Amino acid sequence: MTTDTVPTIGFFVPSGVGIGYTGPGVFLKRLIGPLRGVVNPRVYAGERPGHQTDPSLVPVRSMRVGDSGPLRQLAWALTATWWIIVDHRRLDVVHFHGTYLYKILPALACAAFRIPYVLVPLAAGADFSLRGRSTRIPGISQLVRFIGRRAAGGFALGEEIAEELRQGGVPAEHVHLIMNPVSASFFQETAADRFDKQTLIFVGVIGKRKRPLLVLEILARLREQDPTRRAIFLGPFASPSDRTAFTSAVSELGLDEAIDHIEFSDDVSGYMRNSSSIFVLLSETEGIPGALVEAMAAGLPSVVSDAGAMRDIVTESNAGFVVPADGDIAADAVSRLLADESDWHDHSSRAREHAERHFRAESIAEKYFAQLRAAMNADPVSISE
Template sequence: MDGHTGSHSTDISSSAYVPPVSKSAAAPQTETGLKKVLHLINGEHYSGAERVQDLLGLRLPEFGYHADFACVKPGKFATSRRAQDCQVFELAMRHRFDLWRSRDVVRLVQEHGYKIIHAHTPRTALLAMLAARSCDAQFVYHVHSPTSRDSTRRFTNWVNQQVESWAMFQAARLITVSNSLSRHLASLHVPAEKVRVVHNGVPPLEEVPAREASQGTWTVGCVALFRPRKGIEVLLQALANLRSAGHDVRLRAVGPFETPEYEREIMALVAKLDLQAAIDWVGFTQDVNAELFQMDLFVLPSLFGEGLPMVVLEAMAAGVPVIASDVEGACEAIQSGVDGLLAIPADADDLTQKISSVVSGQVDWLSLRQAALLRQREAFSDRSMASGTAAVYDELLG
């Protein structure tokens, strides 16, 4: 399948089920005594939600669980993941309603002894719901962002919301990554007794380079899968405003574009604003920390549709002060004025002012950095995320 290599993966992408490779041949050994969980994921990208899944694969054994993964849109996850002790199955769906794949999920559960099917997207939730009806496994659904505001494609959002709502009412437990998402589920009349909040988390870094505020050029960074709801247009306008006001700033943009068409739109805007020489387009990278260490400020100008952005937590862990749009879970990670700043969504002038306040020294960069490092380690670690997830599993399995 496209984008997949490696011996720890099994391809069951044809209509007929192909048994997994034997453990003695290629599959990783599972520690005895660990209960097994099958995570159903999309898998075509390696972005925020995929980092959550990967970190759970790494950390859950500490709390008594072993995770494997089945990708319904095989791609970068299989080759980019760090959790190499987790088996990855390719279970490619031909379309979002390719429900026959639920039979393959059932077979995986029966052959490998998974106790929980943990889905992470609307299409995988549908498969998990159907599979759980036919096997002895509990269905858990992880809500990473508000599906009704996931993209600018209203009909697609509506379809995904209907599918997700149907599946959510069948799930034994729902995990949301922020309190704002729990309130969103409440507005959809999802029973509160099913919902558990488990904040996203990232590993605290053992070594964070000592730094001072920039005395020359300020590098403003952004890491994202660039698509319309990420609001890169707002950041580009703010960058142009700052440079016109005499601030020595440039942008380091890390990550791929969702589509070639959107990339062309953004490059046309860059040319219109005369910013070609002020931007470094890095593209996709697996070493996000190395990129963060090259930034003085991290900016996430999302317009809507966030849960609790992993990249915000990664920037905090790297000691890079964050300026993020005041949307959904971002405001749960950042205490504005203490360990970062919050900007009005879709307001380039307000974002310009927020960045300028740090660059000009009006807001102390070093204080933001030190507070961000402390807050991430205390409240948003990968260990706390895995512990919270395992606690949900414990509720179901006793």
Template sequence: MPKGLRLVVLLPLTIFRLMTLLRRFRPDVVHFFLPMAYLIGGACAILTQTRCRVMSRRSLAAYQKSHPFLARVERWLHARMCAVLGNSKAVLEELRREGVQEEKLGLIYNGIENAGPASGAEKASRGELLPAHNVDDETLVFILVANLIYYKGHANLLRAFGQIRASLPKKWVLLCVGRDDGIGAALMETARENRIFSNVRWLGPRSDTALLLASADIGLLCSDEEGFSNAILEGMAAGLPMVVTDVGGNTEAVADGETGFVVPPQDPVRLGEAILTLVKDPELCRRMGDAGRERMAKKFSAAACVQSYERLYAGLIAGEKKAIGDLLQREEN
């Protein structure tokens, strides 16, 4: 069935089914996380008079530029939510520009499991993880965890490595972990043009990303746009110093000069300089990695994230007349 026809058939059925479930179970809170869930579920929750309606935005809404009608629908829905959440200050600022009232706005950072001090303390065996890639314990390993999408900045990273390759140790590799969304061949050609093709390992999607991070030396994320990246948190949890671009919530995760370096986006020169600073100072790498792991455990654990949602839901259900930000900051008894 063609995609358009499938949408015409399934959308009314989805709306009917969802409204039936909302009327039957009468949930205290309905929470929408992704755009389509918000557009459909938000309208259904309003029509069924669900009392507490919450929307979370997980990334910057670049899609709205090509879907202006849906952007207007989202703004209409915003005014009818009890709480509108972002996972970074950059996302919150975007929501403010869309007209969300300040008292409805709240910030809940992403959280990941295993964010304690022991995460990444032991290096995984490179030989076992990368048996066919000629990576041993003497190799300097960089890692980038991001699907091969144009805005993830792989091309700028490859250019940065091309500019600094003469200053790097003889044995180094860049691990690129993530699904190819159609630009893989072009990126490989960019690697060839920058004379680093033999140093790049295109690993595709992996189920052992945590082990790969623990086996690496330096973490990278060079996106042109982000909301708040779990890849950064996972790198910090593994004890890696992180070099990231100044977009979205990256600067909220990485403390520049303390847990890594933050550089301008689309700037291979500055990116390369930051990488070289770490390469030339192993002790700095160690200090930044340790500080990043500690920051991760304190601010971005799954437990902290869950506690924030619990405070929010409890306050909404109890009918507390507080700004959402105040509900989230309330101390536990």
């Protein structure tokens, strides 16, 4: 491939690219946006009920998906493999967005057609991890290493994921750290009275992995000190059972009038810049959560769990606290930030300064493309090698 050729990148996204706040779709949109004209993106995506497709990421091929499960994973794997067989002459490189077990078959198809592919796991401890539940199935860890060795590269949202890629067979020199890109809207002017609002914000899919019920417990504790304190939950439910568990907990804790839930929104930045005081995310596993870096760009102090790269980011920036999954300890950390306006502003300024240096979408996209170009120019490895 010559350097003046516009490469065609196939982005495979089983979780979908809906308009509502979904981390993988938002990440991809901000990565592709600055590269328009530099690359020719072809999106292969899932379609989820209730998720309107983003006009800037209209899939060239798509399939209806729902809650995850073995049969749906198999359906996606077979469908994605068929797309690669049909379109292989059009693709210069394939980007597997979120590296799950159902990427094994399409990755093998890429190897068969000698199409370079890169692996982009979005959370540590997930299916690409050799310590994961799925990789303990006989033969699966061998397949993970097989596609890892043949990958042209791996992009990691944090050092923990980078190590999993290396353990999964991706050559160390082809593993690259990548930040979660933040669009310019999050860096715009913020409301002057955000501290006074005394409002927590949780952004992400409301499901067990993100521990939203723990955030509800923290809010209940905080309201014992100040009954005006509130929380915004912005994101869809992971499943009907998660919706039931969340609404039940809200009722049991007496928080019906203290919660604003927005399931889908095109303007996450407005809530962060104007309506909230503290960002809270206490996930079990993460990579580099887009919501965290967005919150920092908006100047929000953060209280997070020690998952993925969150500890390193919050500690390095000194823009909040890293806490265990303990309601009392986490509530105390939030309370400290909400008790002292001067201290809150110090954390806010450090958060924004760190985001300015590390998370602007344009600079991240430029580095990503340079590393992807190097991967495309490397000799692809076939199945037989």
